[in-house]
């Protein structure tokens with residue numbers, strides 16, 4: 577993990593993925609997308625596209641395109657594309673996914689980006705039109721492991737997520753079959769959250785007199801409270817590998 581220290585203070589510097597995901601699970605998820613040989617893979621809301629880059633590294637005949645509207649993420653991703661010698665295989669576009677257009681792909685990815693389309697159902701529908709018949713969608717989305725506490729509802733809203741069976745049923749009703757299902761472990765969640773706080777805490781240690789310090793400290797405190805007194809152990813994150821039927 578190489579911290580990106582020269583980019584904005586957004587809490588991502590120590591994160592490999594902008595989702596609760598370990599290296600091992602990333603490898604396994606890519607395996608669920610096989611066969612990837614010669615495939616076009618489009619990642620909608622790719623962030624800095626770490627999973628997409630690993631997919632192309634795992635299957636060098638695949639071609640990847642990532643789209644995200646966050647310039648920090650695209651700059652970071654493009655640096656990694658160059659540094660890892662992937663420029664002939666991966667392209668990252670700075671764009672709004674909802675207006676970005678491409679031919680239907682063999683594989684599409686949407687991890688943690690359902691809000692771009694509205695809700696999960698909107699994402700499943702949008703991804704289906706962007707996938708060739710018989711193609712594969714990797715969806716990463718939230719669900720409630722346990723009924724949400726008032727604090728969690730305050731953060732995520734009343735009707736943001738369903739249960740895991742409801743998420744799978746929703747995918748079925750949108751024209752998919754389930755090929756693989758896995759969920760983020762507590763360790764993956766804790767690592768994801770901790771890395772987000774660590775980036776800001778380390779910055780605070782190095783910049784105690786910066787005029788933004790009070791605001792940054794308040795943000796960390798607020799988010800940590802929301803996590804530890806709210807959604808930790810309640811909010812789950814599922815990875816569904818889905819076949820377009």
Ligand SMILES: C[S@@+](CC[C@H](N)C(=O)[O-])C[C@H]1O[C@@H](n2cnc3c(N)ncnc32)[C@H](O)[C@@H]1O
Pocket residue numbers: 593594595620621622623624625626643644645646649671672673674686687688689691692693
């Ligand atoms: C939680 S992050 C996940 C990033 C990445 N999929 C990953 O797992 O590391 C969600 C991403 O969706 C992107 N996003 C949200 N709405 C978008 C939109 N309308 N167009 C493009 N990207 C969008 C955000 O900029 C962010 O990078």
